[in-house]
Amino acid sequence: xxxxxxxxxxxxxxxxxxxxxxxxxxxxxxxxxxxxxxxxxxxxxxxxxxxxxxxxxxxxxxxxxxxxxxxxxxxxxxxxxxxxxxxxxxxxxxxxxxxxxxxxxxxxxxxxxxxxxxxxxxxxxxxxxxxxxxxxxxxxxxxxxxxxxxxxxxxxxxxxxxxxxxxxxxxxxxxxxxxxxxxxxxxxxxxxxxxxxxxxxxxxxxxxxxxxxxxxxxxxxxxxxxxxxxxxxxxxxxxxxxxxxxxxxxxxxxxxxxxxxxxxxxxxxxxxxxxxxxxxxxxxxxxxxxxxxxxxxxxxxxxxxxxxxxxxxxxxxxxxxxxxxxxxxxxxxxxxxxxxxxxxxxxxxxxxxxxxxxxxxxxx
Amino acid sequence: xxxxxxxxxxxxxxxxxxxxxxxxxxxxxxxxxxxxxxxxxxxxxxxxxxxxxxxxxxxxxxxxxxxxxxxxxxxxxxxxxxxxxxxxxxxxxxxxxxxxxxxxxxxxxxxxxxxxxxxxxxxxxxxxxxxxxxxxxxxxxxxxxxxxxxxxxxxxxxxxxxxxxxxxx
Numbered sequence: 001x002x003x004x005x006x007x008x009x010x011x012x013x014x015x016x017x018x019x020x021x022x023x024x025x026x027x028x029x030x031x032x033x034x035x036x037x038x039x040x041x042x043x044x045x046x047x048x049x050x051x052x053x054x055x056x057x058x059x060x061x062x063x064x065x066x067x068x069x070x071x072x073x074x075x076x077x078x079x080x081x082x083x084x085x086x087x088x089x090x091x092x093x094x095x096x097x098x099x100x101x102x103x104x105x106x107x108x109x110x111x112x113x114x115x116x117x118x119x120x121x122x123x124x125x126x127x128x129x130x131x132x133x134x135x136x137x138x139x140x141x142x143x144x145x146x147x148x149x150x151x152x153x154x155x156x157x158x159x160x161x162x163x164x165x166x167x168x169x170x171x172x173x174x175x176x177x178x179x180x181x182x183x184x185x186x187x188x189x190x191x192x193x194x195x196x197x198x199x200x201x202x203x204x205x206x207x208x209x210x211x212x213x214x215x216x217x218x219x220x221x222x223x224x225x226x227x228x229x230x231x232x233x234x235x236x237x238x239x240x241x242x243x244x245x246x247x248x249x250x251x252x253x254x255x256x257x258x259x260x261x262x263x264x265x266x267x268x269x270x271x272x273x274x275x276x277x278x279x280x281x282x283x284x285x286x287x288x289x290x291x292x293x294x295x296x297x298x299x300x301x302x303x304x305x306x307x308x309x310x311x312x313x314x315x316x317x318x319x320x321x322x323x324x325x326x327x328x329x330x331x332x333x334x335x336x337x338x339x340x341x342x343x344x345x346x347x348x349x350x351x352x353x354x355x356x357x358x359x360x361x362x363x364x
Numbered sequence: 365x366x367x368x369x370x371x372x373x374x375x376x377x378x379x380x381x382x383x384x385x386x387x388x389x390x391x392x393x394x395x396x397x398x399x400x401x402x403x404x405x406x407x408x409x410x411x412x413x414x415x416x417x418x419x420x421x422x423x424x425x426x427x428x429x430x431x432x433x434x435x436x437x438x439x440x441x442x443x444x445x446x447x448x449x450x451x452x453x454x455x456x457x458x459x460x461x462x463x464x465x466x467x468x469x470x471x472x473x474x475x476x477x478x479x480x481x482x483x484x485x486x487x488x489x490x491x492x493x494x495x496x497x498x499x500x501x502x503x504x505x506x507x508x509x510x511x512x513x514x515x516x517x518x519x520x521x522x523x524x525x526x527x528x529x530x531x532x533x
Contacts (some may be wrong), residue, residue, distance in 0.1 A: 045451035158456060167449045230474060
């Protein structure tokens with residue numbers, strides 16, 4: 001069976017298939033490597049003929065690697081705007097690639113957790129996604145894929161400066177490792193600002209998941225390394241790992257403290273969120289994110305069965321505007337129509353949820 | 365305030381003030397509203413202070429002579445100033461004077477200590493060697509030094525084997 005864009009986007013994403021996650025606070029781990037071919041202008045500078053040439057060289061090499069041999073090659077110009085938006089919402093391609101000129105493409109594997117973008121800001125952006133907290137595994141996978149590509153491709157590399165990238169902020173390792181973290185208790189306790197400052201001091205950056213304001217909707221934050229030169233890949237990954245571990249610990253402490261100091265606050269918030277999701281008729285995407293986030297926290301503290309977390313993680317993605325439009329089968333939706341369809345979908349999902357049990361909440 | 369802060373990118377009054385600590389160094393950026401918007405400061409998903417610092421630090425006259433062009437892709441310091449990105453790998457050598465002072469602020473160190481594309485480098489070494497031997501072979505044949513030519517031919521086939529290249533003759 002051949003892989004098509006539609007089959008790819010109608011199947012669940014890596015992020016949404018979060019079975020038995022080893023650490024509920026971390027939704028997803030991601031690593032990307034920026035690579036360029038020697039003796040070719042970077043995509044932003046290259047003319048159409050050179051972009052095309054680079055595309056052919058790169059796609060040939062990418063389709064030879066084991067993880068992507070049976071992958072789907074999508075040329076960006078052949079995608080309609082909705083398909084582009086969905087792939088962006090799935091984190092499979094970047095916004096920059098989705099807006100790029102001719103000669104840009106992505107190769108995505110069947111499990112939707114390995115993708116290589118061609119002619120984005122750099123000739124190659126190799127990306128590996130893993131659900132949960134799996135930074136080291138993601139590094140092993142991407143390192144092997146990179147080594148396989150290097151068999152075929154002559155990378156632009158300098159002994160002193162490392163892998164040469166279009167933007168000097170990616171120079172050296174070209175590695176950006178990140179984790180999507182669900183930090184609702186730190187947000188409720190008003191501690192996020194402190195965390196962001198501390199994380200910045202350690203050379204890491206905090207961003208929102210879908211870029212909808214710094215008070216990231218759904219209390220989901222993306223934390224990644226800021227610098228790429230002067231440190232080995234292993235050191236970057238290990239340093240990020242320990243920063244993430246300590247954020248997880250702070251989040252769990254904040255949850256424990258919240259339950260102890262204000263025992264009614266959390267059940268009240270979770271219950272109200274559950275009520276709106278079960279009975280609301282007009283819900284915007286950022287409201288949906290915030291409500292889902294609270295119910296997810298409810299699962300973590302034991303108000304709902306663990307099995308419900310998978311559903312919520314899927315809904316985080318399916319409540320995004322592109323996914324609502326795709327599900328409607330229509331070409332266009334006004335935002336109020338979209339908010340109603342979103343609420344309809346959420347109501348039917350939450351009708352299947354068990355009634356929350358608020359008795360003696362236990363952590364984890 | 366007697367003289368309001370000016371935007372780092374244009375000369376309008378700055379209303380957006382950013383402070384970030386990178387590698388224990390405090391970096392401050394002051395921007396007017398339109399520059400802040402244009403640089404994506406209001407969009408946390410796409411915003412990188414490092415990018416912005418890079419552009420801001422470029423804004424005073426670049427230290428490299430302005431006539432300097434990249435031989436490979438024709439990029440100028442002005443192009444780099446505008447986009448914050450280089451045109452091709454060669455630009456890193458062309459504009460090394462411009463780049464060096466920036467790297468300290470931008471990164472943890474200024475030298476790469478990570479992965480090396482060993483296979484690619486090995487292949488490059490072999491190809492360079494092959495190219496050199498082929499030139500020498502041609503020279504030897506032209507000047508009728510047949511003993512040397514035979515030696516080069518043997519060496520060439522050895523290097524070809526090592527590089528996994530089948531002779532195209």
